[in-house]
Each structure stands twice: as C-alpha cells, then as structure tokens.
Amino acid sequence: MHVPDGFLDAPTSVATGAVAVVAVACSLRGARRELDDRTAPAAGLVATFVFAAQMINFPVGAGTSGHLMGGALAAVLVGPWTAVLCLSVVLVVQALLMADGGITALGTNITLIGIVTVVVGYGVFVVLRRVLPKRLGMVAPAAAVGALVSVPAAALVFTLLFAVGGNVPVDLGAVMTAMLGWHTVIGVGEAVVTGLVVASVVAARPDLVHGARPLLVERELELRTGVAR
Amino acid sequence: MNTRRLFAVALVVSLLVAGVASYYASSHPDGLEYVAEQTGFIDSAEDSATVDSPLADYQTSGVDDARISGGLAGVIGVVVMLLLSTGLFWLVRRRGTDDAGSGDVDSDDARPERAHQSEA
Numbered sequence: 001m002h003v004p005d006g007f008l009d010a011p012t013s014v015a016t017g018a019v020a021v022v023a024v025a026c027s028l029r030g031a032r033r034e035l036d037d038r039t040a041p042a043a044g045l046v047a048t049f050v051f052a053a054q055m056i057n058f059p060v061g062a063g064t065s066g067h068l069m070g071g072a073l074a075a076v077l078v079g080p081w082t083a084v085l086c087l088s089v090v091l092v093v094q095a096l097l098m099a100d101g102g103i104t105a106l107g108t109n110i111t112l113i114g115i116v117t118v119v120v121g122y123g124v125f126v127v128l129r130r131v132l133p134k135r136l137g138m139v140a141p142a143a144a145v146g147a148l149v150s151v152p153a154a155a156l157v158f159t160l161l162f163a164v165g166g167n168v169p170v171d172l173g174a175v176m177t178a179m180l181g182w183h184t185v186i187g188v189g190e191a192v193v194t195g196l197v198v199a200s201v202v203a204a205r206p207d208l209v210h211g212a213r214p215l216l217v218e219r220e221l222e223l224r225t226g227v228a229r
Numbered sequence: 230m231n232t233r234r235l236f237a238v239a240l241v242v243s244l245l246v247a248g249v250a251s252y253y254a255s256s257h258p259d260g261l262e263y264v265a266e267q268t269g270f271i272d273s274a275e276d277s278a279t280v281d282s283p284l285a286d287y288q289t290s291g292v293d294d295a296r297i298s299g300g301l302a303g304v305i306g307v308v309v310m311l312l313l314s315t316g317l318f319w320l321v322r323r324r325g326t327d328d329a330g331s332g333d334v335d336s337d338d339a340r341p342e343r344a345h346q347s348e349a
Contacts, residue, residue, distance in 0.1 A: 005275040006273045031321050048311045055247050057257070093309055099285035100286070174268050182263065205230060
C-alpha cells in the first residue's frame with residue numbers, strides 16, 4: 001500500500017509529514033529503553049528482513065497482490081518504538097533508492113505502514129497476551145491476529161486521509177469498501193508470515209522476542225515459588 | 230541457537246528473499262493500486278522524483294537480465310538497510326550499567342537453556 005505522489009493533496013501530505021516527524025522523534029526516545037548491545041543488531045536485522053519481505057508480492061485474486069507490511073511483526077520482535085523506526089528506515093530507503101512510494105507521500109507512508117500498523121498490531125497483540133493462557137506458544141498466534149487486523153486498519157486510515165485530501169473526487173463509499181475488502185484478504189497473508197516468523201524466533205530464542213519477555217519472567221517467578229514451598 | 234548463528238540465519242534469509250525469491254513475486258498491482266484503478270483515481274499518481282534512480286522499481290539500470298537486475302537491486306537494498314538500520318539502532322541503544330557486556334557470545338549462550346527450562 002505504498003502511496004505514490006499525487007493521490008493526496010499538499011495540506012494532507014504536510015499534515016501526515018508532521019505526524020511522521022513527531023512519531024519518529026518520540027520513537028527515538030522510546031527505543032532507547034528497548035535497545036541494548038544485544039537487541040540493537042537484532043533490530044537492524046528485523047528492519048532488513050522487513051525490507052526484503054516487502055519485495056515479495058503474493059497474489060490475492062482478481063489480478064491483485066499484496067505484500068507484508070511488517071509493523072506487527074517488528075513490534076512483537078523488537079518492541080513498538082523500535083518497530084516505528086524499523087519501518088521508517090525501510091520506507092525512506094524504498095522511496096529514495098527504489099522509487100517505491102512517493103517522496104511527498106513519505107510522511108503518509110510512514111503514518112500508514114510505520115505507525116498505524118505498529119499501534120494497531122501491537123495493541124491487539126498486548127490485549128491478546130493478557131487474555132490468552134500465559135504460555136510461549138500463544139505469542140505467535142497473538143502476533144498473527146495483530147498482523148491480520150493491522151492491514152485493514154491501515155487501509156481504513158488511508159481511506160479517511162483520501163476523504164479529507166484526495167486529489168480526485170470519487171465515490172468514497174466504493175473506495176472504503178474495496179480498500180477494506182482487499183486489505184482484509186492481504187491481512188491473512190500478513191498474519192501467516194508474521195505467525196511463522198514469530199513462531200520460529202520464539203522456538204529458537206524466546207529471550208530475544210520483545211513480546212515474549214513478560215511470559216519468560218513470569219515462568220521464572222513461578223519456578224522460584226515452587227522451590228520455596 | 231546462539232545469537233551469532235540466529236543473526237547469520239536472518240541475514241541469509243533476507244538476502245535470499247530479496248536476491249532470489251523476489252523474481253517470483255506477483256507482478257499484479259497491489260491492493261491500493263488495484264482499488265485506485267477500479268474506483269478511478271489511479272491517474273492522479275505522479276512519478277516519484279527518484280524515478281530515475283539506478284535502482285528504481287527494484288531493477289538495476291544497465292543490467293538486461295531481469296533475474297540478475299532484480300536480484301542485484303534486492304541485495305544492494307538489503308546491504309543498505311543493514312548498514313543504515315543497525316547503525317541507527319547502535320547509536321540509539323542505551324549504554325551502561327545493567328546490560329553492558331552482555332553482547333559477548335559466552336553470556337548469550339547461557340540464556341536459551343534457562344529459557345527452555347522455564348518453558349517446560
């Protein structure tokens with residue numbers, strides 16, 4: 001869903017640009033708490049993997065395709081603040097080097113793909129982690145559901161931006177229906193990739209998965225209680 | 230799996246995805262493009278200012294073979310991403326007391342076992 005230049009008018013692009021600048025500035029502060037000598041290289045690799053994965057468009061029927069956005073994936077693996085920075089680096093490299101996504105639309109793309117997917121995807125993940133059994137096996141399914149919801153959420157926000165600042169007057173109801181419909185299908189692909197990757201990393205090194213860490217601490221505390229008795 | 234091996238696997242997977250598998254990606258328009266075509270605002274799209282970049286549209290200019298051209302662009306992109314993002318996160322990371330020195334391989338190798346025990 002990389003937005004090209006020209007879809008949205010200048011005021012809307014300036015507004016999303018401001019949102020992106022503020023979010024990246026906050027994330028630079030917030031990410032300090034998530035990154036240390038061990039997780040900083042991991043975060044670099046997560047950003048790199050998301051870039052690579054975004055090159056793989058998978059067909060979703062009727063001559064349409066979609067690819068991973070990666071906001072929920074990055075947030076669960078390395079934390080939400082760092083995830084915003086991961087996606088922002090991906091989008092800047094894509095816009096400058098690959099001409100993928102417009103330059104004046106960069107703020108819009110960071111807002112949709114870098115902020116909305118992270119906030120919604122990680123938000124759903126955290127709620128599910130609280131509700132589901134406190135087991136490591138629940139981390140990947142929770143991440144997958146977060147990923148599933150994050151894609152139509154970004155499509156919804158694009159439609160709202162288009163309603164405010166679209167450069168062509170078209171039937172907004174039709175845009176909304178089509179955007180939500182197709183991006184729900186793309187969200188299934190997002191959920192599959194996110195679930196598989198998170199499950200793999202949890203299996204190999206659960207201590208390196210940001211979203212799994214509260215569960216690890218809890219298990220250790222339970223063990224100590226058992227010993228004390 | 231120790232940290233270094235996991236990181237190596239992640240890098241190799243990224244290189245293979247961007248450098249090899251990308252050739253087989255669907256060339257259909259993505260969800261947004263398709264909706265723009267169907268509902269009639271695709272023509273408002275403008276060429277990016279970087280459309281003449283040597284790697285524009287994930288193709289390396291001057292390389293005729295589509296497989297090599299796309300694969301090379303993907304690999305260059307992965308290398309640029311790795312340097313930029315790791316550099317950024319290394320600068321942003323917190324330095325100091327509690328986690329200082331935990332980056333060495335020996336102390337990392339002790340962790341997975343503890344994690345697996347706790348999982349049982």
